[in-house]
Amino acid sequence: MRRQVIEKLEILADAAKYDASCASSGGKRENTPTGIGNSTGAGICHSYTEDGRCVSLLKVLFSNVCIYDCAYCVSRRSNDEVTRVAFTVEEVVELTMGFYKRNYIEGLFLSSGIFKDADTTTEKLVAVARSLRQDHGFNGYIHLKVIPGASPELLTEAGRLADRLSVNVEIPSEAGLKEVAPDKDYHQVFGPMGHVRDGITEAKEERKKNRRAPRFAAGGQSTQLVIGATPETDRQILELSDGLYSEQKLRRVYYSGFVPLGGDDRVPDPETYRAPLHREHRLYQADWLLRKYGFELDEVAPPGSGNLDAEIDPKTAYALRFPYLFPVDVNTAPLEWLQRVPGLGIRSAKRIVAARRRGVVRWDDLRAMGVVLKRARFFLTTPDHRPQLLDRSPESVRQRIVGGKGDGAPQLSLFAPAPVRLAAPASATSPAPPIARAA
Amino acid sequence: MTTSPTAPPKPAGPPALPVDPHLAVETDGTLAGLLCAYAETYKRGALPASVGLIGEPASGALFGDVVRVETEAAIAGRVERGLERLVPGLVGRIHRAILGERPGIEVAALRLADAVRAEGAAAADDWTFEPAREVAQWSGRVGREAHRMEAFVRFERHVADGAETWVATARPEYHVLPILHGHFSVRYPTLAWRIVDARRGLALVHTPVADRAEGALPTRIVPAVTLGLGDEAPDEAAYQRMWRAYFQAVTIPERRNLALHLRHVPKRYWPYLTEKQPLD
Numbered sequence: 026m027r028r029q030v031i032e033k034l035e036i037l038a039d040a041a042k043y044d045a046s047c048a049s050s051g052g053k054r055e056n057t058p059t060g061i062g063n064s065t066g067a068g069i070c071h072s073y074t075e076d077g078r079c080v081s082l083l084k085v086l087f088s089n090v091c092i093y094d095c096a097y098c099v100s101r102r103s104n105d106e107v108t109r110v111a112f113t114v115e116e117v118v119e120l121t122m123g124f125y126k127r128n129y130i131e132g133l134f135l136s137s138g139i140f141k142d143a144d145t146t147t148e149k150l151v152a153v154a155r156s157l158r159q160d161h162g163f164n165g166y167i168h169l170k171v172i173p174g175a176s177p178e179l180l181t182e183a184g185r186l187a188d189r190l191s192v193n194v195e196i197p198s199e200a201g202l203k204e205v206a207p208d209k210d211y212h213q214v215f216g217p218m219g220h221v222r223d224g225i226t227e228a229k230e231e232r233k234k235n236r237r238a239p240r241f242a243a244g245g246q247s248t249q250l251v252i253g254a255t256p257e258t259d260r261q262i263l264e265l266s267d268g269l270y271s272e273q274k275l276r277r278v279y280y281s282g283f284v285p286l287g288g289d290d291r292v293p294d295p296e297t298y299r300a301p302l303h304r305e306h307r308l309y310q311a312d313w314l315l316r317k318y319g320f321e322l323d324e325v326a327p328p329g330s331g332n333l334d335a336e337i338d339p340k341t342a343y344a345l346r347f348p349y350l351f352p353v354d355v356n357t358a359p360l361e362w363l364q365r366v367p368g369l370g371i372r373s374a375k376r377i378v379a380a381r382r383r384g385v386v387r388w389d390d391l392r393a394m395g396v397v398l399k400r401a402r403f404f405l406t407t408p409d410h411r412p413q414l415l416d417r418s419p420e421s422v423r424q425r426i427v428g429g430k431g432d433g434a435p436q437l438s439l440f441a442p443a444p445v446r447l448a449a450p451a452s453a454t455s456p457a458p459p460i461a462r463a464a
Numbered sequence: 465m466t467t468s469p470t471a472p473p474k475p476a477g478p479p480a481l482p483v484d485p486h487l488a489v490e491t492d493g494t495l496a497g498l499l500c501a502y503a504e505t506y507k508r509g510a511l512p513a514s515v516g517l518i519g520e521p522a523s524g525a526l527f528g529d530v531v532r533v534e535t536e537a538a539i540a541g542r543v544e545r546g547l548e549r550l551v552p553g554l555v556g557r558i559h560r561a562i563l564g565e566r567p568g569i570e571v572a573a574l575r576l577a578d579a580v581r582a583e584g585a586a587a588a589d590d591w592t593f594e595p596a597r598e599v600a601q602w603s604g605r606v607g608r609e610a611h612r613m614e615a616f617v618r619f620e621r622h623v624a625d626g627a628e629t630w631v632a633t634a635r636p637e638y639h640v641l642p643i644l645h646g647h648f649s650v651r652y653p654t655l656a657w658r659i660v661d662a663r664r665g666l667a668l669v670h671t672p673v674a675d676r677a678e679g680a681l682p683t684r685i686v687p688a689v690t691l692g693l694g695d696e697a698p699d700e701a702a703y704q705r706m707w708r709a710y711f712q713a714v715t716i717p718e719r720r721n722l723a724l725h726l727r728h729v730p731k732r733y734w735p736y737l738t739e740k741q742p743l744d
Contacts, residue, residue, distance in 0.1 A: 030706070031705065031706050031709050034706055034709055034710055034713070035709050035710075035712075035713045036713075038710050038713040038714050039713045039714070041714075042713065042714045042715075042716060043716070055650075056650055056651065056653065058653055058673065059653070059654055060653075060654075061651070061652060061653075061654065061655075062651055062652075063650055063651055069611070069614055069615045070615055070728070071615050071616070072615075072616075072711065072729065072737070072739055073724075073725055073728035073729050074711070074714050074715045074716070074725070075715045075720050075721070075722060075725050076715055076716050076717075076719035076720050076721050076724070076725070077719075077721045077724030077725050077727075077728060078716075078719075079728075080711070080714065083710070084714065120706065123699075123703045123706075124703070124706075124707060124710075126619065126621075126630065126652070126655065127618055127619045127620070127621075127630075127703060127707070127738070128617050128618055128619050128632070129618065129707050129738070282719075284716055284718050284719065300718055300719060302719060376589070376591050379586070379589035379590060379591070380589070380590045380591050380592045380593075382586045382590070383583075383586050383587065383590045383592075383593070384590070384592060386592060387592070390591060390592045393591055393597060394591050
């Protein structure tokens with residue numbers, strides 16, 4: 026029996042690996058004295074694949090038998106190259122428990138090919154989660170994939186059992202989706218996504234009134250967009266993400282550079298096409314600016330801008346598009362502005378704010394605080410560092426950043442360092458952010 | 465807007481103590497010992513230039529005075545409450561920092577504690593103040609190593625006299641066993657597990673609540689040599705094989721990026737990672 030399970034595991038893990046989500050965070054499930062597992066913290070990556078992706082969950086398909094024929098998917102109906110197999114509920118449960126007790130994983134991410142219809146498939150996924158929770162006292166992380174078209178009752182039960190639910194949009198435009206996945210449309214995707222969103226909102230409301238009310242997918246909802254299988258630009262993709270965050274209240278959008286599998290001429294040919302890993306990376310950076318740094322979509326990717334700059338990160342690109350907003354004085358600028366400086370992260374910006382409560386922050390302090398001076402030096406000032414940004418064209422700054430040799434040393438200046446002006450009001454040296462945000 | 469240069473913070477107490485270059489103290493090496501050392505030096509009106517271990521000779525002749533600090537739970541508790549009231553989380557930060565076993569870090573911790581007492585909470589997060597930065601950086605390093613242990617420790621199931629024990633071995637860079645118990649005790653309360661630190665010859669041993677004496681702590685740290693091992697459980701090899709098979713299957717060859725992989729999983733962890741053992 027083991028032999029058979031290991032073969033299924035290889036096939037069904039291989040088929041699930043193109044799903045980028047690995048998060049095990051955001052759960053709020055505490056363990057019980059006799060239970061096993063919890064998912065309360067920030068999530069743990071228990072290993073990393075040789076391509077550098079986090080391995081946090083046992084990520085498998087329940088079955089790779091599928092009635093759909095999506096060109097980007099290895100399990101598509103018309104692909105004769107794969108062996109079709111399916112786990113039993115007990116097999117997935119046993120694997121999850123055995124792996125979890127050995128500290129290999131944070132939990133389970135279960136998806137499936139649609140082997141009969143949406144409800145039959147979803148019923149199996151729910152049965153696995155139910156057995157883990159009820160028969161085994163499992164309080165680790167469970168992420169279930171929602172099968173488009175599943176009934177609201179099943180979705181509700183799935184949401185009670187799971188920490189996260191996800192419906193993959195996959196293709197960033199409906200026209201593109203129709204091209205490569207003739208059986209799917211956006212209605213099928215956004216229907217269940219809306220249902221899950223409402224479930225999450227309702228459960229949160231209920232729990233405000235009654236602390237014992239059941240949770241519903243407390244880790245939130247996520248989705249994935251496949252990059253490069255269809256011709257959408259980065260601006261179009263980010264527009265979609267922005268809408269998913271604001272309207273569907275998604276916790277995360279994942280971007281998955283399309284890896285061509287061959288044998289289907291509706292998508293790019295592996296002979297001539299390379300997976301757009303670099304583009305994927307820039308999209309993630311832009312996504313962080315939208316979610317965590319208070320940037321607006323148009324600031325990160327102006328309307329009609331096509332793809333993001335491949336050579337520089339989106340924050341540096343933003344700074345070079347608006348050179349008159351810089352440099353920023355680290356000793357007076359508000360936190361929201363420090364976070365907009367290329368080379369400064371949320372953490373180093375907070376460190377600066379904490380340090381200047383007691384004194385003046387100087388150039389040498391910045392390095393210790395984790396600031397990436399190679400980029401930041403053009404965009405910030407300290408009493409002993411005053412870049413002459415206005416004399417430089419954005420293009421020359423760009424060249425210097427891309428050229429990449431800079432060690433971050435202060436520019437030699439003909440002038441003595443300007444006197445320290447501690448009492449300068451913040452507004453005198455740093456312009457207000459163009460889009461004011463509640464702090 | 466949350467920030468603009470603010471007025472100098474109100475001093476929280478008498479001014480910061482000077483460091484006496486001739487003063488050395490000795491403690492038992494624990495966090496409680498260090499907190500007691502702070503109480504002792506505060507009484508004397510000067511901070512020490514060195515903190516050593518009781519019984520281990522300090523770098524001798526430099527120091528006129530070597531003060532031996534007895535650890536008293538009541539005193540340590542009082543110092544801890546005082547610091548926590550000023551800066552919640554500071555004692556945990558100091559604890560992690562000293563587990564880095566870095567010479568001189570205790571002195572930095574005492575200077576930090578004293579600055580917080582004298583100048584207020586803002587000193588703790590001021591990275592331009594060297595003791596605050598050193599403690600924060602070492603706390604970060606040790607915390608990261610502990611987090612990696614939470615991720616990379618691999619339990620193997622052993623059976624002796626019908627009872628199962630889950631055994632993991634690791635070689636942490638820093639002495640992280642004292643800060644791992646919480647995570648694993650909450651996660652596996654019903655399992656008898658232990659984590660062996662092969663570098664230091666110590667083991668963190670957990671006893672499930674059902675097997676514990678009234679009032680006994682869930683975990684203790686003991687010399688690893690005192691522990692018997694039992695036999696590997698019959699299904700252990702199969703699970704390890706399945707995990708290796710899984711790990712192979714989830715790699716996307718077209719995306720292979722070994723530099724990134726090594727940044728996440730440095731080679732020093734490989735000897736104890738199940739997925740890094742040869743396929744069979």
